[in-house]
Amino acid sequence: MRTGSLPPGSVVRAPGRANLIGEHTDHTDGLVLPVAIDRTVRLTVEVSGGDRIRLTSAQAPGVVDVAADGSEVPADGWGRYVAAVAAELTGLGRDPVGLTGALDSDLPQGCGLSSSAALEVVVGTALCLAAGFGLEPLQLAAACRRAEHRAVGVPSGIMDQAASILGRRGQAVLLDCGTLEHRTVPLPADHALLLIDSGVRRQLETSGYAERSRELAAALPVLGGRRPLEVDPAELDDLLADVDAVPARRLRHVVTENARVGRVVAALEAGDLVTVGRCFAEGHASLRDDYEVSIPELDGLVDLAGEAGATAARMTGGGFGGAIVALVPVDRADDVAAEVVDGARARWPQREVVAHRCSAVDGAGLLT
Ligand code: ADP
Ligand code: MG
DSSP, rough: OOOOOOOOOHHHHHHHHEESEEEEEEEOOOOOOOEEEEEEEEEEEEESSSSSSEEETTEEEEEEETTTTTTOOOOTHHHHHHHHHHHHHTTOOOOOOOEEEEEEOOOSSSSSSOHHHHHHHHHHHHHHHHOOOOOOOHHHHHHHHHHHHHOOOOOOHHHHHHHHHHHTTTTTEEEETTTOEEEEOOOOOTTTEEEEESSSSOTHHHHHHHHHHHHHHGGGGGTTTOOOGGGGGHHHHHHTTTTTTTHHHHHHHHHHHHHHHHHHHHHHHHHHHHHHHHHHHHHHHHHHHSSSSOHHHHHHHHHHHHTTOOOOEESSSSSSSEEEEEEEEEGHHHHHHHHHHHHHHHHHHTTOOOOEEEEOOOOOOEEE
């Protein structure tokens, strides 16, 4: 059995992510533009010499103790992610090298910053290092994505895991979810990233997403096999003329959203933040009116951020709750955050609205 290099005291880290734009585009092989953020899951870890994976977490009770080949699946809890990642890597040929470690995280859970993907990626990275098992970044991302499905039955896209692995300091990651082609896109150095959590948890997520997907699928045949990203929004009126109103709106969102990703990338590269702001506003309106996944709290947070001086703001993540993302001039970032949070608390006293000021960081790896 092969053992790799993971000396005692090694620390592996994996960041969470925020999606700048490209929402509900991944399931139809479209474009997304996530950022790996400086909120991370860290794992202090060493090779144990046995064939068990034993982990604790500062954020969760108990000890996870599973077979290093992932063959034992806990009935519930965060150990399911650990076992599922191990099982996926075993399927790819990783030797069942055990490890012992302690997790710690400053990435809030359940508010759409993808703590589950960061957990999968940190465990996957450590398991690969422990066994001297080399995988291409996107192979690891795909294994972690399958692990999420295996662990909790959520058939999500590859964006979250890919962002946690491919992220670069000061950059966003443009990813084509169909071809998996990707490249980095510079973020404005004089702007900070604000993520403002509405405090509303995504209760409708599973049923709501499935319903949207079904409605979208009903409209897709009019594309004659083209991906939505291959369609010019100017074609939509003709294409959708005979499509029922609801499926038509779902497809309108996906086609225009792919186009907006392209426009945001071009604008970021040209330093044209006015256009970025306009695209974010259009993207939010499209999620609210055409895809219908926003909620009043997210609409309100976007308005408050604009009034407080954000350059660009929109809801981020799947919707039905979660957070907004805003680009804000660095020297105004703390003031804008405070103003939005105060305004939101005045409107919704029962909500725990929290602002996270973030920056773009490198993807997962070993801390030296
Ligand atoms: P999100 O990915 O949006 O944060 P999820 O519900 O998909 O929300 O994932 C949250 C789950 O991930 C938690 O319930 C827990 O099982 C697991 N998790 C995330 N971070 C940690 C951590 N630091 N320690 C243990 N489990 C974690
Ligand atoms: Mg998750």
